Amino acid sequence: MSVLSLIINSASLVLTSWGVSNAVKLTLPPNLQLAGQKQFLTILGASLTIVTNVIGIGYSLLGGDGGLRFVSREVFLPAAIVLESVVATVYWPLRIFFVNMIYHGLEEGASPEITLPVDLCIHLVPVTGLLLDYFLTKPEPFQMGRLQFWVLVTALGVGYNRWLSYIIRTDLNQSYPYPFLDVVEPYRTLIFGVITTIAWGFYVLYQTQHGDGPAGGGAVGKQKLN
Structure with a gap:
C-alpha cells in the first residue's frame, strides 16, 4: 500500500x-x-478528478497488479491529469489578466x-x-502510447464540443460557458483543436519528465516510449 498516494488522493478528494x-x-x-453547471469544463474536470481520487484510494488500500492498477494508474490518472492541466493553464492567466474572457456578465x-x-x-x-x-x-511513466493517447484526448475534445452544441440553446439567447468560446465557426473548432493539442503535449511532457522510480520502473517506461 502506498501511504503517500492514499494521503494525496484523500486530501484531493475532500478539497x-x-x-x-x-x-x-x-x-x-x-x-x-x-445548460447549468454541467457545461463547464472545470466542473467536468473536477468530477473526473474526484472519480480518479476514489479509484486511487481503492488501489492504495487493495493494491495488486491487476485491472484496478491499470484503470487507476494508466487510464483515469493520465486522463484527469492532462484535463486538469489544461483547465489550470487556460483559467489562471485569463482569471488574472483577462477575467472578462473567462467569466460572463x-x-x-x-x-x-x-x-x-x-x-x-x-x-x-x-491538478496539484x-x-x-x-x-x-x-x-514509472504513463505506459499508454502517445498515438493511443492522442486518439483518446481527441475523442474527449470532440465529445466536449458536441456536448456543448447539444445542451446550449443559442436560439434562446444562451451562450457558451466561456466568452472565449462564444465565437463563430470555424474559430470555435480551431480553439478546441489547439486546446486538445495542448492536452496531448502535457501527456508527452509528463511522460518524458518522469524519472526512474524506486523499483526501477522508469527503465520500463523508457523502453515503451521508444
Whole structure:
C-alpha cells in the first residue's frame, strides 16, 4: 500500500469535493442558466478528478497488479491529469489578466462571485494533487502510447464540443460557458483543436519528465516510449 498516494488522493478528494459542492451553488448569469453547471469544463474536470481520487484510494488500500492498477494508474490518472492541466493553464492567466474572457456578465472592475478558497479548490487543488500523485508515488511513466493517447484526448475534445452544441440553446439567447468560446465557426473548432493539442503535449511532457522510480520502473517506461 502506498501511504503517500492514499494521503494525496484523500486530501484531493475532500478539497475538490468541497469546492465543487460550493461552486455548483453559484448563481449563473441568465445566458448560462439553461445548460447549468454541467457545461463547464472545470466542473467536468473536477468530477473526473474526484472519480480518479476514489479509484486511487481503492488501489492504495487493495493494491495488486491487476485491472484496478491499470484503470487507476494508466487510464483515469493520465486522463484527469492532462484535463486538469489544461483547465489550470487556460483559467489562471485569463482569471488574472483577462477575467472578462473567462467569466460572463462582469461589469468593468468587478470581481467574480466565486470566493478564493472555492476557486483554488476547483482550479488548482485537482491538478496539484494529481501531479504529486504521479511524480511522487508512481514508479514509472504513463505506459499508454502517445498515438493511443492522442486518439483518446481527441475523442474527449470532440465529445466536449458536441456536448456543448447539444445542451446550449443559442436560439434562446444562451451562450457558451466561456466568452472565449462564444465565437463563430470555424474559430470555435480551431480553439478546441489547439486546446486538445495542448492536452496531448502535457501527456508527452509528463511522460518524458518522469524519472526512474524506486523499483526501477522508469527503465520500463523508457523502453515503451521508444
